[in-house]
């Protein structure tokens with residue numbers, strides 16, 4: 001629940017409810033809006049304008065002397081009745097623009113990064129697993145240069161340590177000869193790496209000059 005309050009609304013027109021708890025919505029799951037009222041006498045007060053829908057979209061229930069709870073609607077346990085009416089509600093988001101979810105885990109990428117679920121070695125706000133391949137960038141800082149020599153040696157000689165040191169960095173960045181092997185003892189990648197890093201001495205921005213087919 002992101003918002004619940006007693007409100008006194010005395011005019012017609014749009015009324016704004018500001019959620020007290022921000023929430024992440026993935027754009028597909030159902031969002032439930034429950035409007036209820038408890039009057040001291042039988043009346044139509046508390047009605048909500050609706051659009052006419054074409055399928056069952058909402059439920060309603062009303063009662064006097066309720067048998068499925070007290071007079072307070074929040075205690076009701078009745079299933080209610082389906083209606084095609086859709087209450088007129090608009091969700092407005094302010095502040096940050098819509099989030100990206102490049103790794104498709106249902107969580108905004110900035111939340112993945114702040115929670116440590118994803119790493120961002122080059123600090124561009126894009127989780128490492130979403131970065132395109134960049135042959136020769138063995139420290140995943142987004143550039144191929146002499147700074148990749150030591151990480152490449154580690155990749156070659158102690159792949160496990162390389163993985164924990166450069167968490168999230170794509171190990172295929174070390175498959176410079178594109179033969180499908182990389183990391184521990186993939187000696188065939190040494191000469192192509194040396195050629196690449198010399199070519200990129202002053203720094204080639206990713207994805208760099210070569211890529212595997």
Ligand SMILES: [Ca+2]
Pocket residue numbers: 100101102103104105106107108109112
């Ligand atoms: Ca995500």
Ligand SMILES: [Ca+2]
Pocket residue numbers: 119120121122123124125126127128131
């Ligand atoms: Ca990144």
Ligand SMILES: [Ca+2]
Pocket residue numbers: 136137138139140141142143144145147148
């Ligand atoms: Ca690099």
Ligand SMILES: [Ca+2]
Pocket residue numbers: 174175176177178179180181182186188189
């Ligand atoms: Ca290789």
